[in-house]
Amino acid sequence: MRKKKLSQQIVQQSADQIQMLAANIDDQSAESVAPVIELLMDAGALDAFFTPIQMKKNRPATQLTVMCHPADQQKMTYLMLKHTSTVGVRYQIWQRTVMPRDFITVTTEYGDVRVKVVTYQDIQKYSPEFADCLAIAKAQNLALNQVYIAVYQQLK
Amino acid sequence: MRKKKLSQQIVQQSADQIQMLAANIDDQSAESVAPVIELLMDAGALDAFFTPIQMKKNRPATQLTVMCHPADQQKMTYLMLKHTSTVGVRYQIWQRTVMPRDFITVTTEYGDVRVKVVTYQDIQKYSPEFADCLAIAKAQNLALNQVYIAVYQQLK
Amino acid sequence: MRKKKLSQQIVQQSADQIQMLAANIDDQSAESVAPVIELLMDAGALDAFFTPIQMKKNRPATQLTVMCHPADQQKMTYLMLKHTSTVGVRYQIWQRTVMPRDFITVTTEYGDVRVKVVTYQDIQKYSPEFADCLAIAKAQNLALNQVYIAVYQQLK
Amino acid sequence: MRKKKLSQQIVQQSADQIQMLAANIDDQSAESVAPVIELLMDAGALDAFFTPIQMKKNRPATQLTVMCHPADQQKMTYLMLKHTSTVGVRYQIWQRTVMPRDFITVTTEYGDVRVKVVTYQDIQKYSPEFADCLAIAKAQNLALNQVYIAVYQQLK
Amino acid sequence: MRKKKLSQQIVQQSADQIQMLAANIDDQSAESVAPVIELLMDAGALDAFFTPIQMKKNRPATQLTVMCHPADQQKMTYLMLKHTSTVGVRYQIWQRTVMPRDFITVTTEYGDVRVKVVTYQDIQKYSPEFADCLAIAKAQNLALNQVYIAVYQQLK
Amino acid sequence: MRKKKLSQQIVQQSADQIQMLAANIDDQSAESVAPVIELLMDAGALDAFFTPIQMKKNRPATQLTVMCHPADQQKMTYLMLKHTSTVGVRYQIWQRTVMPRDFITVTTEYGDVRVKVVTYQDIQKYSPEFADCLAIAKAQNLALNQVYIAVYQQLK
Ligand code: NI
Ligand code: NI
Ligand code: NI
Ligand code: NI
Ligand code: NI
Ligand code: NI
Ligand code: NI
Ligand code: NI
Ligand code: NI
Ligand code: NI
Ligand code: NI
Ligand code: NI
Numbered sequence: 001m002r003k004k005k006l007s008q009q010i011v012q013q014s015a016d017q018i019q020m021l022a023a024n025i026d027d028q029s030a031e032s033v034a035p036v037i038e039l040l041m042d043a044g045a046l047d048a049f050f051t052p053i054q055m056k057k058n059r060p061a062t063q064l065t066v067m068c069h070p071a072d073q074q075k076m077t078y079l080m081l082k083h084t085s086t087v088g089v090r091y092q093i094w095q096r097t098v099m100p101r102d103f104i105t106v107t108t109e110y111g112d113v114r115v116k117v118v119t120y121q122d123i124q125k126y127s128p129e130f131a132d133c134l135a136i137a138k139a140q141n142l143a144l145n146q147v148y149i150a151v152y153q154q155l156k
Numbered sequence: 157m158r159k160k161k162l163s164q165q166i167v168q169q170s171a172d173q174i175q176m177l178a179a180n181i182d183d184q185s186a187e188s189v190a191p192v193i194e195l196l197m198d199a200g201a202l203d204a205f206f207t208p209i210q211m212k213k214n215r216p217a218t219q220l221t222v223m224c225h226p227a228d229q230q231k232m233t234y235l236m237l238k239h240t241s242t243v244g245v246r247y248q249i250w251q252r253t254v255m256p257r258d259f260i261t262v263t264t265e266y267g268d269v270r271v272k273v274v275t276y277q278d279i280q281k282y283s284p285e286f287a288d289c290l291a292i293a294k295a296q297n298l299a300l301n302q303v304y305i306a307v308y309q310q311l312k
Numbered sequence: 313m314r315k316k317k318l319s320q321q322i323v324q325q326s327a328d329q330i331q332m333l334a335a336n337i338d339d340q341s342a343e344s345v346a347p348v349i350e351l352l353m354d355a356g357a358l359d360a361f362f363t364p365i366q367m368k369k370n371r372p373a374t375q376l377t378v379m380c381h382p383a384d385q386q387k388m389t390y391l392m393l394k395h396t397s398t399v400g401v402r403y404q405i406w407q408r409t410v411m412p413r414d415f416i417t418v419t420t421e422y423g424d425v426r427v428k429v430v431t432y433q434d435i436q437k438y439s440p441e442f443a444d445c446l447a448i449a450k451a452q453n454l455a456l457n458q459v460y461i462a463v464y465q466q467l468k
Numbered sequence: 469m470r471k472k473k474l475s476q477q478i479v480q481q482s483a484d485q486i487q488m489l490a491a492n493i494d495d496q497s498a499e500s501v502a503p504v505i506e507l508l509m510d511a512g513a514l515d516a517f518f519t520p521i522q523m524k525k526n527r528p529a530t531q532l533t534v535m536c537h538p539a540d541q542q543k544m545t546y547l548m549l550k551h552t553s554t555v556g557v558r559y560q561i562w563q564r565t566v567m568p569r570d571f572i573t574v575t576t577e578y579g580d581v582r583v584k585v586v587t588y589q590d591i592q593k594y595s596p597e598f599a600d601c602l603a604i605a606k607a608q609n610l611a612l613n614q615v616y617i618a619v620y621q622q623l624k
Numbered sequence: 625m626r627k628k629k630l631s632q633q634i635v636q637q638s639a640d641q642i643q644m645l646a647a648n649i650d651d652q653s654a655e656s657v658a659p660v661i662e663l664l665m666d667a668g669a670l671d672a673f674f675t676p677i678q679m680k681k682n683r684p685a686t687q688l689t690v691m692c693h694p695a696d697q698q699k700m701t702y703l704m705l706k707h708t709s710t711v712g713v714r715y716q717i718w719q720r721t722v723m724p725r726d727f728i729t730v731t732t733e734y735g736d737v738r739v740k741v742v743t744y745q746d747i748q749k750y751s752p753e754f755a756d757c758l759a760i761a762k763a764q765n766l767a768l769n770q771v772y773i774a775v776y777q778q779l780k
Numbered sequence: 781m782r783k784k785k786l787s788q789q790i791v792q793q794s795a796d797q798i799q800m801l802a803a804n805i806d807d808q809s810a811e812s813v814a815p816v817i818e819l820l821m822d823a824g825a826l827d828a829f830f831t832p833i834q835m836k837k838n839r840p841a842t843q844l845t846v847m848c849h850p851a852d853q854q855k856m857t858y859l860m861l862k863h864t865s866t867v868g869v870r871y872q873i874w875q876r877t878v879m880p881r882d883f884i885t886v887t888t889e890y891g892d893v894r895v896k897v898v899t900y901q902d903i904q905k906y907s908p909e910f911a912d913c914l915a916i917a918k919a920q921n922l923a924l925n926q927v928y929i930a931v932y933q934q935l936k
Contacts, residue, residue: 027185056526101711121702153620210684254555337654393591438929455903457905494811501840662836720868
C-alpha cells in the first residue's frame with residue numbers, strides 16, 4: 001500500500017540530504033520508458049524526471065534522473081535496472097535546503113482547497129494543492145486557472 | 157553511389173519550394189532511429205533533424221523532420237516508413253528564400269579551404285566549408301577553431 | 313463516453329488530411345498545462361504533444377501541438393483556448409501518408425497480446441499493442457521488455 | 469522608433485492569418501544568435517523563438533521560428549538572413565484564431581496593474597500585464613508571484 | 625551597485641571549486657521564472673541556466689541550475705527560494721579546472737575590441753569580448769559575425 | 781590505435797566509480813562542437829553527450845557532459861579545453877552500480893549477432909549488439925527492427 005503523498009505532509013526541518021541517481025537511456029522506446037516515472041514515484045521517489053540528451057552516433061536519447069531519501073538508494077537502483085534498458089546507474093548524495101511547510105484550508109466558491117504554506121527566513125509562499133484544484137476543475141468543468149484565482153482571492 | 161554534396165554546388169536562384177515531412181517517434185529506441193538521418197541525407201534530403209517532444213502518457217519522444225525537393229516526397233516517405241516505427245508521415249510544401257551561392261578557395265598556413273560566398277540584396281556572408289576545415293584539423297591535430305580563424309584571416 | 317481508441321481501429325486508406333494546431337505557452341505553469349494533453353486526446357485528438365522552446369526575454373516556454381481530423385478543428389481550438397493561457401491558436405491542413413493497418417492476436421507465455429500489422433508497398437511492420445503489454449507487465453510484475461520479447465518470439 | 473507594444477493594443481477580430489518563417493542554425497554560436505530574437509521583435513514580429521534540434525553529424529543545433537503579419541514577410545526574411553548564419557528561410561501562411569482582447573486596470577496594495585481581458589465564446593481569461601508586474605516587483609523588492617496574487621485578489 | 629563583470633577580470637589560478645545549486649520548477653510560468661537568471665547573475669552567480677525537463681504527470685517543466693563561488697551558496701539559495709516557486713534547493717561542491725586568462729585589445733576597422741586570451745598547457749584560445757562586438761554591431765548596423773571576422777583578422 | 785570497444789568487453793564487478801565532467805558551450809557553433817563527442821569516445825570516454833540548455837541573455841546553448849574512469853580525468857579535461865570554446869571544466873566523482881555482463885552469440889536467418897547478457901539480483905536483460913544488427917541491416921537492406929526481432933526470436 002502507498003503512503004500518504006509527501007506533498008501533503010508537514011515538514012519542519014530546513015536541511016537534509018538527498019540521493020541523486022541517473023542513467024542514460026538509448027536503447028528503449030519512449031513508450032516503454034514512460035511508465036517508469038510513476039513506478040518510481042509510487043515506490044517513494046521524491047522526484048523523477050526525463051531530460052532530452054543527444055548521445056554518440058546522433059542518438060536522440062533521454063536521461064532519467066531520480067531523487068530519493070538516501071535510505072532508498074538500493075530500492076530505486078533496482079527499479080531503474082529492472083524497468084529500463086540501462087546497464088548502470090550512477091548516484092551521489094547532494095545537500096538540500098528545504099522550506100519548512102504547513103497546510104491551511106481555504107474555502108472558495110467552488111469548494112475547499114488545501115494550500116501549502118512554506119517559509120524560509122522572511123520568505124513566505126502559498127501553493128494551492130494541485131490535486132485539489134484539478135479535482136474541482138474536472139468536476140465542475142472549469143479551467144484550472146479559474147480555480148487557482150479563486151484560491152488566491154481567499155488568501156487574505 | 158552518392159551525388160556531389162549539395163553544400164558544394166553553386167546555386168543561383170533565390171527562391172524555390174521545399175517539401176516538409178514529419179513524423180513522431182515513440183516506439184523505437186534512440187539507437188535504432190539515429191541512423192535514419194544519414195540514410196535520408198544520402199538519399200538526397202536537404203536536411204533531416206530530430207526535435208525532442210513530450211507526448212501523451214509522459215513519453216519522452218522524438219519528432220523526425222525532413223526537408224527535400226518536392227519531387228523526392230515519395231522516396232523520403234518510403235524511407236521514413238521503412239526505417240522508423242511510425243505508421244504515418246505528414247507533409248506539406250513550404251516556400252523558401254535562398255541566398256544564391258558561389259565558392260572561392262582561400263589558402264591558409266594549414267592548407268586550402270573552400271569558402272561558400274552567399275549574397276542577398278546588400279548582405280554578403282562567408283562560410284568556410286566545414287568538411288575542409290575538419291579534415292585539416294584532424295590531419296594536423298588542431299582545434300577546429302584554429303582553422304576557421306586562419307581562414308577568416310585570409311578573407312581580405 | 314469515450315470512443316474506442318483509434319490505435320485499436322482497423323484503417324484501410326493510405327492517405328488523408330490532418331489538421332495541425334499549435335500555440336506557444338509562456339504564462340502558465342507546467343503542472344497546470346500538463347493535463348491538457350489527456351483532455352485533447354479524450355476529445356478525439358490524433359496526437360497532442362509539447363515541445364520545449366525558448367521565447368523572448370529568456371522564457372523557458374512550451375509549444376503545444378495538436379493533430380486532429382479537419383472536422384475537429386473548432387472543438388480542439390476551443391479546448392486549447394479554455395485550458396491553456398494562450399490567446400491565439402494557429403492552424404493549417406497537412407497531407408498525410410498512412411500505413412493501412414490490421415490486427416492479429418498472439419498468445420504468449422504471459423497471455424494474449426494484440427499486434428498491429430501495418431503495410432505500405434513492400435514494408436510490413438508489427439507493433440505489439442502497448443496497453444496490452446503494460447497490463448500484463450503490471451499484473452505479473454515483469455519488465456515491459458520481457459513482454460515485448462515474448463510477443464516477438466510468437467511472430468513466426 | 470519602436471511602436472506601442474502589440475500586447476498592449478486592443479484587438480477586436482477573432483481570426484487572421486500569420487506568416488510563419490523558420491531556419492535551422494548550425495554554424496553560429498549561441499551567444500551570437502541570441503540577440504536576433506529581440507531584433508525581430510523590435511521590427512514587429514509577433515513572436516520569435518528557438519527550438520533545440522539535433523541535426524546531421526550529431527550537431528546540437530537550433531531552429532529559429534518567427535511569426536509575423538504576412539505583410540512583414542520580406543522584412544523578417546532580410547533580418548534573419550543578415551543576423552544569422554543561415555542561407556535559406558522557409559515560410560508559409562497559417563490561419564489563426566485569436567481571442568479578442570480588452571484592458572482593465574486594477575489597483576492593488578502595491579500599485580496599478582493593467583490586466584488583459586480576452587474572450588472567446590463562453591471563455592473569459594484575465595492576464596495581468598507582465599511588464600507592469602515586473603516593474604512593481606523590482607521597485608519594491610517583491611517576488612513576482614506576490615504581485616500576481618495581489619492582482620488576482622482585486623479581480624472581483 | 626554591480627561589480628566589474630567577471631568575464632572582464634584577469635584570472636590566474638587554474639583550479640578552484642564551484643558550488644552547484646539546482647531546483648526543478650513545475651508550478652511557475654515561463655514568463656515569471658525568466659527574470660531570475662539576470663537576478664542571479666547580478667548577484668554574482670558565475671552561471672545560471674535552464675534545462676527543459678519532463679516531470680511526473682506529463683509536466684513540461686524546467687530545471688534551474690546555478691553555479692557560484694562556495695561563499696555565495698546561502699545568498700543564491702535565498703534568491704532561488706524567493707524568486708521561484710520551488711520549495712527546496714539541492715547543492716553540492718564540484719571541482720573545476722579553469723584556464724588562466726588575460727586580455728589584449730585589438731583595433732579593427734570598426735573600432736577597438738578586447739579579446740580574452742586563455743591558456744592551458746599547450747592550448748591557447750582567443751575569445752573576442754561579446755559585449756564589445758555587440759555594441760559595435762548595433763552602433764554601425766553590422767551583423768555580429770562581420771565584427772568577429774574583423775577581430776580574427778587582427779590576431780596576427 | 782583504438783582499444784576494443786568497451787561495450788564488447790566482459791565486465792564482472794557490480795560497482796565502481798565514474799568521473800563526471802561538464803562544460804557549458806555558448807560561443808561555438810553546433811557544427812564545430814559536434815565532432816568532440818567522437819573524439820572523446822575514441823579517447824576512452826565511457827559516455828559523452830549534449831544537453832540543450834538556455835543560458836543568460838537568451839542564449840540557446842549546449843551542455844557537454846563526459847563520463848570516464850577517474851584515471852582519465854586529466855586526459856578528458858585536456859580534450860574538452862582544446863576542442864571546445866569553454867574556459868573551464870567542472871568535475872566530480874560519482875558512485876555507480878553496474879550490471880555484470882557476459883556475451884552470447886545467436887544465429888538468426890540473417891546471420892550471427894552477439895547479445896550482451898546483463899544480470900543484477902534476479903534481473904536478467906538481453907541486449908543485441910547494436911553494431912552487429914546495423915551491419916546486417918545495411919548489408920541486406922533490412923529495417924533495423926527486423927534484425928532485432930529475428931534476434932529476439934532466437935532467445936529461447
Ligand atoms: Ni546500446
Ligand atoms: Ni521518505
Ligand atoms: Ni505506440
Ligand atoms: Ni536535389
Ligand atoms: Ni505574457
Ligand atoms: Ni476521428
Ligand atoms: Ni554548415
Ligand atoms: Ni502589426
Ligand atoms: Ni506542485
Ligand atoms: Ni566572485
Ligand atoms: Ni562568451
Ligand atoms: Ni577504461
